[in-house]
Amino acid sequence: MGSTQARIAIDAMGGDYAPAEIVVGAIRAQAELGIQALLVGDPHPIEAILKQHNALDQLEIVPAESIVEMHEEPLGALRRKPKASINVAMDLVKKQQADAVVSAGHSGAAMAAALLRLGRLPGIDRPAIGAVLPTIMSKPVIVLDVGANVDCRPKFLEQFAVMGSAYSQYVLGIDNPQVGLLNIGEESSKGNELALRTYQLLQENSRISFIGNAEGRDVLSGRFDVVVCDGFAGNVLLKFAEAIGEVLLNIMREELPQGWRGRLGTALLKPNLRRLKQRIDHAEHGGGLLLGVDGICIIGHGSSQAPTVFNAVRLAKEAVDNRVLDRIRVQYQKTEATATDGE
């Protein structure tokens, strides 16, 4: 394996379907994405699953001794369990034995472990979780923060805008990303205190292309490439978006097969409906990118199954290949030389 292959440390023990679905997703990712998967966790069950899939000896296993359980308070658990899989995975990045971490386990623990073991990037006060969503145009939008920081100060959102722009430009390949501030109206006079003060900062920041407020209805319009918000509003929005796909599929299942024409039409449309479901289904997305720590971390859904894990690994690979951390670092080297943005 060449040294240019991204090495992705995958927390094999984290998530509702761990380790089986995590390992299966990792096998597929290594086979199809040209990455090197490092499975972090209890070797015995991992080996058993690899064996089942004729992949023993193909994927590397890095032993870990425990896991952070979903009900545990993250900081305490991370301290009590230095050899927990998420700690071991982060240490691989810290020691430059891996380029990125993927975890579908306790998301609070993953964030805390990243902060504690990898630290923040220079210029960043608070890391944010970015979620990449499809829009009605043929390009995605990155929304951040979707859950890392529930109470934000304006300068945090400003940093999210810079990090999101770097991600949009260098990973998603969008030229001159258009930044929006999630808000309740288009006018600059609209919004809560946080939005009003953030609007000013974004407008004055010359390193991003801020084009104004994005209302809820604008998020998926394609008019914005980056939408910034506090982690409370972002999390509500993301979880709502994920669920509404299921709601709409339910309505379709109820309405489409009604009557004989409906049953026949639905039968004829089966392949198209499957493609439609894939486009709507959140399982296809993969997870959020933790931006602002000194390492690439993908935080997946707790409910991740193999296809989601595969997509999470792809997200990680894209972030590694496009050197997103260096891109953010450069922004803040520039900042210190050319501007002093206060809050």
Add this chain to the structure above:
Amino acid sequence: MGSTQARIAIDAMGGDYAPAEIVVGAIRAQAELGIQALLVGDPHPIEAILKQHNALDQLEIVPAESIVEMHEEPLGALRRKPKASINVAMDLVKKQQADAVVSAGHSGAAMAAALLRLGRLPGIDRPAIGAVLPTIMSKPVIVLDVGANVDCRPKFLEQFAVMGSAYSQYVLGIDNPQVGLLNIGEESSKGNELALRTYQLLQENSRISFIGNAEGRDVLSGRFDVVVCDGFAGNVLLKFAEAIGEVLLNIMREELPQGWRGRLGTALLKPNLRRLKQRIDHAEHGGGLLLGVDGICIIGHGSSQAPTVFNAVRLAKEAVDNRVLDRIRVQYQKTEATATDGE
């Protein structure tokens, strides 16, 4: 016309499609809902539209001299224009010549006019806008606030919970409405400062059935009958929900007719797809209910066309018929006697 008919004052001049679509919606509402519509606005264009639809002399016109334009600052405009249609409509309720107001005009102006002319209900610090959304169960959920108050204190949300419960029980007919607090996790320890402090108040309030936090994914699950949040998160959620229906319909238009099977299947499904579209389409909903002022006010979308106006009038009629204001008043008479909820 009997005195039990609800008399609905309709701001004929407010909204992107005023007065034509407003008047057409009002004509249909009076014909089908057994209400008495009072069209408030400039008599000449209103009469012309009524004439076109052979409804002259059937609907009452209450003259108004001006309107609050969308770009105007509400308070100043309301003061400068005492005879603006929204002011005249509110005065009809104040003078008990109408039972409710429906407006698709400047929503800030409608709220301000309601507050200034009708005042608040006893016990209510801030009125909220409630939006009734369909869930995957066969019952709706009321989400409030969806935009009246962008920065909230915990006791405001507590009042929203009481008002939302009264609306759910007496207008939507839901027995013992289950109340949720919009939040980013299920556990009581999750959330921003506002959510953490509101959780306590809701838990201690014996006049509602608080069952815990509602995440974004739970809003449309049917598990909750009332979801409370600040007007910022609620507005973002509502506008996102409205837009995502359109996003889904776009994806369907792209995916379904692909291939000959797709074209045939889509043709066969035409009536079912139309029904599906109706269930998804926000135009069917009507508008938000302004709860907490001493009068029934429905605040419609600026983009309301006749079917939306019809639905808004129906919402108003249901609120009038079920005496929702009296139901809320009773809650706060009880409060003062039996409890002293601080913030």
